[in-house]
Amino acid sequence: MEYVILNGEFIDRSKAKVDMEDRGYQFGDGVYEVIRVYNGKMFTAEEHLERLLESGKKIELNISYPVKKLKHLLEQMIVKNKLELGIVYMQFTRGTSPRNHAYPGEDVLPAFTAYTRETTRPEENMKKGVKALLVEDIRWLRCDIKSLNLLGNIMAKQKAAQSGCFEAIQHRGETVTEGSSSNIAIVRNGKICTHPATNLILNGITRRKINELCQANEIALEETAFTIEDLKQADEVFLSSTSAEITPITEIEGKPIGAGTPGPLTRKLQDLFETEIERQCGSLQV
Numbered sequence: 001m002e003y004v005i006l007n008g009e010f011i012d013r014s015k016a017k018v019d020m021e022d023r024g025y026q027f028g029d030g031v032y033e034v035i036r037v038y039n040g041k042m043f044t045a046e047e048h049l050e051r052l053l054e055s056g057k058k059i060e061l062n063i064s065y066p067v068k069k070l071k072h073l074l075e076q077m078i079v080k081n082k083l084e085l086g087i088v089y090m091q092f093t094r095g096t097s098p099r100n101h102a103y104p105g106e107d108v109l110p111a112f113t114a115y116t117r118e119t120t121r122p123e124e125n126m127k128k129g130v131k132a133l134l135v136e137d138i139r140w141l142r143c144d145i146k147s148l149n150l151l152g153n154i155m156a157k158q159k160a161a162q163s164g165c166f167e168a169i170q171h172r173g174e175t176v177t178e179g180s181s182s183n184i185a186i187v188r189n190g191k192i193c194t195h196p197a198t199n200l201i202l203n204g205i206t207r208r209k210i211n212e213l214c215q216a217n218e219i220a221l222e223e224t225a226f227t228i229e230d231l232k233q234a235d236e237v238f239l240s241s242t243s244a245e246i247t248p249i250t251e252i253e254g255k256p257i258g259a260g261t262p263g264p265l266t267r268k269l270q271d272l273f274e275t276e277i278e279r280q281c282g283s284l285q286v
């Protein structure tokens with residue numbers, strides 16, 4: 001049996017039902033998180049759960065669970081489902097009430113759902129690098145919120161998929177913002193550059209971890225916006241996300257980045273990141 005969480009209770013996945021008028025389903029009115037699980041342990045769980053509560057606050061959705069309680073529930077689900085390597089997905093919506101744009105009354109409770117999924121690490125992509133294309137960033141101006149509304153993101157990703165690319169790199173005018181489901185960084189003259197954590201990007205947990213690792217290892221990193229031209233001329237480009245970890249981008253719009261192979265600084269960061277995963281979750285060797 002596979003367990004899921006529905007409003008704080010563990011139930012059989014096949015019995016979990018959500019109402020047709022759940023506001024997440026009708027309006028995308030909710031927030032979510034994805035956490036990686038290695039060796040049955042969540043990586044950077046607190047950071048993800050704190051961001052979930054922050055996202056909730058930003059849309060005036062009251063998530064009444066403290067981080068500790070949420071973490072405990074997710075840990076229990078991981079054990080019940082015997083998950084070793086994969087992800088945990090969770091979301092809170094503004095609950096179920098007759099369709100009306102304005103928020104429902106306080107008597108309507110948020111709906112909390114979560115499940116686990118087995119997934120391997122994207123070894124091949126991390127080793128060889130991936131292709132990307134460029135798309136105009138058509139999303140709203142609160143990309144800092146991890147909202148269930150992902151139309152702009154999924155339309156961008158679909159364009160990438162149709163062209164045989166792994167990621168769509170979004171830009172507002174000349175300024176590169178982020179990927180459809182990842183943060184983007186470039187390397188030039190030994191220095192990493194990534195968009196600052198403003199309302200125009202999601203402040204990725206992987207991105208934050210990279211920033212910390214750079215500080216601790218005296219690797220130069222600057223949080224400043226860069227242009228499409230900077231991107232194309234970069235020595236190295238990489239993307240970061242919970243599921244893709246640190247993945248080199250070796251080709252953009254059919255043109256190679258640098259030598260067209262993963263660069264040395266990207267490799268170094270991958271090693272540092274792996275060491276950090278192992279510190280928190282144990283050995284990654286199988």
Ligand code: PDD
Pocket residue numbers: 033034153178179180181182183201202203204205206207240241242243244
């Ligand atoms: N992606 N930007 C966007 C638009 C994202 O959807 C994501 C995450 C990120 C990276 O954030 P983090 O490092 O916290 O995962 C940036 C989903 C969750 C994923 O691919 O797993």
